[in-house]
Amino acid sequence: MTTAAAIGARARASERNWRRRLGSLPTHVVIIILLVIWLIPTIGLFVNSFRPSTAVQSSGWWTILFNPSELTLQNYSYVLSQAGMLPGFVNSLFISIPATIIPLFVAAFAAYAFSWMDFPGRNVLFVAIVGLLVVPLQTTFIPILELYASVHIDIGPIQINNLNGQFLALWLAHTGYGLPFAVYLLRNFMGGLPREVFESAAIDGASPVTAFFRLALPMSVPAIAALAIFQFLFVWNDLLVALIYIGAANPQNAPLTIVVANLVNSLGSGWWYLAAAAFIAMALPLIVFFSLQRYFVRGIVGGSVKG
Numbered sequence: 001m002t003t004a005a006a007i008g009a010r011a012r013a014s015e016r017n018w019r020r021r022l023g024s025l026p027t028h029v030v031i032i033i034l035l036v037i038w039l040i041p042t043i044g045l046f047v048n049s050f051r052p053s054t055a056v057q058s059s060g061w062w063t064i065l066f067n068p069s070e071l072t073l074q075n076y077s078y079v080l081s082q083a084g085m086l087p088g089f090v091n092s093l094f095i096s097i098p099a100t101i102i103p104l105f106v107a108a109f110a111a112y113a114f115s116w117m118d119f120p121g122r123n124v125l126f127v128a129i130v131g132l133l134v135v136p137l138q139t140t141f142i143p144i145l146e147l148y149a150s151v152h153i154d155i156g157p158i159q160i161n162n163l164n165g166q167f168l169a170l171w172l173a174h175t176g177y178g179l180p181f182a183v184y185l186l187r188n189f190m191g192g193l194p195r196e197v198f199e200s201a202a203i204d205g206a207s208p209v210t211a212f213f214r215l216a217l218p219m220s221v222p223a224i225a226a227l228a229i230f231q232f233l234f235v236w237n238d239l240l241v242a243l244i245y246i247g248a249a250n251p252q253n254a255p256l257t258i259v260v261a262n263l264v265n266s267l268g269s270g271w272w273y274l275a276a277a278a279f280i281a282m283a284l285p286l287i288v289f290f291s292l293q294r295y296f297v298r299g300i301v302g303g304s305v306k307g
Contacts, residue, residue, distance in 0.1 A: 049075055049275035056272045075276035088259035095255050096235040099174035107182030112212045115190040116198055132180040141244050165250035173245055178231050189223035190216055225292045233285050256281050
């Protein structure tokens, strides 16, 4: 009798599982369809990056299903042979890495202060910083350009009379543009850390600096990694800010986005090379994302619900 009851319970449990799965099946089908629709333009761009210019201009990318022999690496060969591609890649690295690390450190210090330190006007200052998220970038270009033009740095061998066109200009600009979101995300995450841990550290004589480096930072790795992905992708793929602060007068400092944009001249000839160039530029961001993806969801979810 006991065996029969157990078998019946397992059968009912299995039936409930199947009903639950079948009940969620329409949702999964809709999600898959939406993902396919979303990916179609990217798939078409990827396929066209391997097609010759004559085929790209005369037929759609889906014709490759009937004539796969027309695939070629000619577009990639042409793009990689351009004189500015390698310097542009190096410049993008030289811009993106500091422009990611600097706001991360500044935002981490600020987030810890807003979460665990009491000082006058803390909440008002935090709201003011988060409010900067709604300020359009375009409203800052002229004031910052004028400010950069008035900067004069004379420190030994380093002599800069105008920050415009320098890497430092982009580092500072991207730091300012990325800080509001970075402070918001990290503050919400750090604010949800266990209070008992910091109280115990304070009882043991740990200073705020020690608590920050020994406790807050290690426990905030998921949020910091998620923020690093956002900031790196934003800086790496940026074209507008680079054009404004680097400009056409400083091609030696141009990042990869400007080099790729220059592949197409004013008449629009050679636009089919942009597909190959775009996927070359995507390689490093994809590596960064997949390397840190295990922290991505944890950091975003934690930063959005804690605080």
